[in-house]
Amino acid sequence: MPPIAWIGTGVMGRSMCERLMDRGARVFVFNRTKSKSAPLLERGATWCNSPAEAAASAHTVFTIVGYPEDVEQVYFGSDGVLSGLDRDAVCVDMTTTSPSLSARIAEAAAERGAHALDAPVSGGDVGAREGRLSIMVGGDEQALARVTPYFEIMGQNIVYQGPAGSGQHTKMCNQIAIAGTMIGVCESLLYGTRAGLDLETMLRSISKGAASCWTLDNLAPRILARNFDPGFFVDHFIKDMGIALQEAAAMKISLPGLALVHQLYLAVQARGGGHHGTQALSLALEFLAGHEETEAL
Structure with a gap:
């Protein structure tokens, strides 16, 4: 499995990332509080000092943070994902955030020759641990095809909803x-x-x-x-x-x-x-x- 970047290791994010690691994914991880990433680092994940560094380390970037303002900072900050995103890379925001922000991320990624998906989830901590999440996807449908193998490890109900922001709606x-x-x-x-x-x-x-x-x-x-x-x-x-x-x-x-x-x-x-x-x-x-x-x- 190609390496991935994972940003956000809270209640949901950590379990979702662990499932990918169980399948052999090499992970470059960043979290605002490093100690919350300790279980992943102990299992072999590589620590990155910023979202940009994580994004530059892999062609697929997953983010799941807390609030819209966190998403804004993670993507558009001076050391955000977009500043480190390679051409043709895919960034997948799994945070529940505003549809308009997801549309902005998709536009900014496209300007860099990359792709973006908004893919919020439902299923709670149990669904995250057991890989039974429902994943609601908006954005580039071709990009979805590229990341579907990852989604299938994290969830059981993966449904494409339409253009950027549709997953959030x-x-x-x-x-x-x-x-x-x-x-x-x-x-x-x-x-x-x-x-x-x-x-x-x-x-x-x-x-x-x-x-x-x-x-x-x-x-x-x-x-x-x-x-x-x-x-x-x-x-x-x-x-x-x-x-x-x-x-x-x-x-x-x-x-x-x-x-x-x-x-x-x-x-x-x-x-x-x-x-x-x-x-x-x-x-x-x-x-x-x-x-x-x-x-x-």
């Missing part, structure tokens, strides 16, 4: 659906608690019927166990919902359900829960209901 649809599902699951558990049900028994019924979904299977059990460790940070989900609301406003559409969930997550963040997993939405609802378990926050 699709991820916004994904996050809108998750937001609505999450509040439904949390309210269901709160209702079941007040009704005196055994929640594990209740979940065995509803998770196999019309309510069946990934959130019930993976996050509801964590809520019952009072496990709010992050598969995906509240802080990052608030960022994603903010992008979706901003894009919706630009398209002159109203998303009142998303706006409500966004406000509830801001309440979780305000109470110190920004680094919890998204299942911590239950804490905001429990607090509003006067539930004693809210002390877990």
Whole structure:
């Protein structure tokens, strides 16, 4: 497997990169905090001192960082990916970020004779570890053909959505659906608690019927166990919902359900829960209901 550059070794990025290394990929890695790359360096990855250095080391560059401003810096900074990108190289941003920024990256890459894809993912920490991510791809379709072998190691559902920015728009649809599902699951558990049900028994019924979904299977059990460790940070989900609301406003559409969930997550963040997993939405609802378990926050 040809060498790759990997920029961003957080909860998702590290697991995704490890899967590629398991298949024999030689990796040139950069992360803003070097210590977070230690597990990859111990396995043989080569450290680079900047995104530009990483990009200059390989013809395929993957990035997955936190916020749009991080993507902006990683690509357009003085030592960013674009300044080190070789002609005909492919850069793949797997961060969830704004569609307009993805389009700018694609334009800037094309000016350098290179290619860019926006390829945000869904599936959480479990999907990243097990290679079961859904990957939503926008950009140059020929570039997608070149990186599909890498995607197939990281995910199981790889779908081309259209021109640059389309992958990000699709991820916004994904996050809108998750937001609505999450509040439904949390309210269901709160209702079941007040009704005196055994929640594990209740979940065995509803998770196999019309309510069946990934959130019930993976996050509801964590809520019952009072496990709010992050598969995906509240802080990052608030960022994603903010992008979706901003894009919706630009398209002159109203998303009142998303706006409500966004406000509830801001309440979780305000109470110190920004680094919890998204299942911590239950804490905001429990607090509003006067539930004693809210002390877990």
